Amino acid sequence: MDVLIKKARVIDPTQHLDSQLDLYINSGILVAMASNLEVDHVRQVDGSGCIICPGLVDLSCNLREPGYSQKGTIDSETAAAAQSGYTHICASPSTSPCTDTPAIVQLILDRAHQARHCRVYPVGALTRNLEGQQLSNMAALRDAGCIAVSNGSGDCDENMTLLRCYEYAASQGLPVFIQAQDKHLGKGCIHEGAIATRMGLDGIPIIAETLSISRHLQLLHHVGLRGHFNQVSSGSGVELIRQAKRAGQDITADASIAHLSFNETWVRGYDSQYHLHPPLRSEDDQQALLVGLADGTLDGICSAHQPHEEAAKKAPFSSTEPGMASYDMLIPLALQLIRNQTIDWVTLVDRLSIAPARIAGINRSGLQVGVKADLCLIDPNYRWTLDASTAVSTGTNQPLWEQHLQGRSLLSICP
C-alpha cells in the first residue's frame, strides 16, 4: 500500500487530534502526517470532506464459519467488515462446532489470515458447546488466541455454574462478554409491547434483559471479574449499567447499530428483516440507548453482524432466524447518529474504534508516524445504492437493500 491522502480531517481521540492533514502511507507504514505533504510518483487520494480515523473495531459479529457457510464465510464477511472501515473484529463463539477448542480458534485465525481483510479476534465459548453446563478449556482458548469468553446468545441456567465459570475466567485473566437475556423470559420473537399484542406475536419483556443484567452484575462483582455487555437493548438496561459504573464496577457495554437506528415499529407488516435477538424495542428505549451512547454509559457501538441466506428470512415471522447483516449498512447508519445530533464525529470515532479497542484489549498505536498504519477513510457525502453490485457481505438480510444511502468507507488499512 503506497498512497498519499490529501486534505482529510484526521480524528484520533487518543491523541486529541482533530485537524486537516495529509497522510503518506508507504508499504503499510504511516510515513508522514502533516499539512501540505508532497510526494512524487505516488497514488494520490483527495480526502477533502473525508474523515481519517483509527481503523474501526467490532466487539460483536458472527462470521458463520465453521458450520454455517451457506450464510457467510470468514473470507466474505471479513471483506465486508474491511469495506466498512473495520480493521479489527471480535468474532462470536456461536459457530458450529462452537469456539470451545483451540483447534477451532486456530481454524478461524488461519482462515482470517489467509483472507487478509482485517484482523480477527475470536471470543471463546464460556462453556462447552455453549450449553451452559461444563466449563470450557479457557486457559487453552486464551493461549490459542481468544481475547475473552462468552456464552454467546445463550445463558447459563445455574447460578452455581455461572459463578464457577466466572471464577475460572478471572483466574485465567479473561474478561467475559455477555449478551444479557434470560433464557426463559427471552423465548419470544419481538419486544413485548402494544405492537406485539396487536400482531399476536410472543413478546420478550424488558425484564428478560434487566433481570439478566442484574444477575451478571452481581456475579461479576462477587468474583471481581471484568465484564462487557454486548447489545444492550432497553432503556432500563442502560440505566442498570449506568448505576453499576457509578458504583465503580469494572464493566463496559455496547449497543448494536441496529438497536440505535431502528425500533419495534419497523417490525410492522411482519418484516422479518427486523427480527433481531434481543428484539428491537420501543422508541423510548431507542432514545435511551442514544442518550447512553452520548453520555458514555454505552462505551461502544457493535455491528452484531449476522448474515443469513435468503431462506432464513423467508417464512412466517416467528419461524425466521433473528439477525441483520449490518456491515454494508454500518457507515450510513452510524453517520445518521451525527446527522440527528446524537453525537459528534470525535465521539463516533471513540465509540466505533477507540473504546472497542480498549475493551477488547487490542494494543495499537493509533495514528502514529513510523508505525504500521491502522486506519480508515470515510466519505460522509458519498452517495450510493446498496445492491448486488455494492454489497460485500453474502448475507441477504439487509433491510436497506436497494435504498439510496449516504456515506461510505473508501479505504481501510489493516496493520
Place this chain on the structure above:
Amino acid sequence: MTRVKQLKRPLQLTNDGQLRHFLTIDGLSKTLLNNILNTAESFIIVGSKAVKNVPLLRGKTVVNLFFENSTRTRSTFELAAKRLSADVLNIDILTSSASKGESLLDTLRNLRAMQSDMFVIRHADSGAAHFIAAEVTPDVAIINAGDGHHSHPTQAMLDMLTIRRHKSNFDQLSVAIVGDIRHSRVARSQVQALKTLGCSDVRLIAPDTLMPPHASTLGVTTYRDLDQGLEGVDVVMVLRLQTERMTSAFLPSANEYYNFYGLTRKRLQRAKADVIIMHPGPINRGVEIESEVADGKHSMILNQVGYGIAIRMAVMSMVITGQACQSRETNYGCVD
C-alpha cells in the same frame, strides 16, 4: 432512522380499497366491514333455498390449506366454496410434504403452479397469511382462516353478523370477551371488528396470565373479576380454554378456572336480561361454560355456525373480484 416506518398501501386491499386478500380486520374501514355483513346477509337467503348454489366462483379453484387441525372452520369454508360453485381441494398438510421437511414457501409455490385461485390458510404462526400474501403468491387470493395468536377475521365477522342480527346498533352495546385472550386470535379480531363498527364498551375478562400484555392499548377495558366484567353487558363472547394452559403455568386447574371464570347461569344474572352468549367452538362444557348456558335460550352458538358459511361465501366472492381488479393494475410493493 428514528422515524417511524412509513406504510404503503395495505397488503389486503386493491388500489381502490377493495378486498383482494382477507388477512386481518386491522386497518379495514367500517364501510368495508358493513359491506361484508351485507353481502353475507344476501347469502343467508341462498342457504335457505332448495338449490343452494350460486355460480360466482365457477371455474375457480379454492385450496383449503390447514396446517393446524380444524373441523368446523374447514368444513364451513369447503361448504362456502362449493355453494359458490368453486372446485375445492383440501390439502391435509399434517400428512403431506410439510412433514417431509418441505418449507412453507415451497409447498405454496407448488400449489400456485397448479393454477389455484384462492388459498384458505390456517397456520400456527402469527403472520403466516401475511407472509404468503406478500412473499409467495401475491396473485392468488389469500383468506386467513386463523394465524397463530394474531387473527381469525372470518370468525370475527360471523360473530359481528350474529350480533347485528340479534341486537341493535353496535354503538349502543356493551360486549364482554371472557377467557384465554392472550392466546386467542379470535379475541384480537373480535376487538378490532367491534371497535371499527363503533362499539365503545368492549371488555376483556381474564386473569393476568391469560390477558395479553398491554391489552388496554387495544382500546378496551380489562377486568380480572368476571362478575364485575359481566355487569350490564348485552353480549358475552366466551373463548375456548385449551387444556395445555393447565400444564404450562398459566392456570392452576380446570376446576379453579371454572369456579372463577366459568360462565354459569348464576353469573349471567349480572348481564342484561336479553344478553346473547357466543362461543367460537368447540366448547368445553364445565370448563369455560356451564352446559345449561351453552344450550340455553341466550345461546347463539349454533346460529354462529350457519352464519359462518354466509360470511365465508361473502369474503370469498369479494376477494376474487378484488384480485381480478388488482391483477389488471400495476402491482407495487405494499405492507401492513
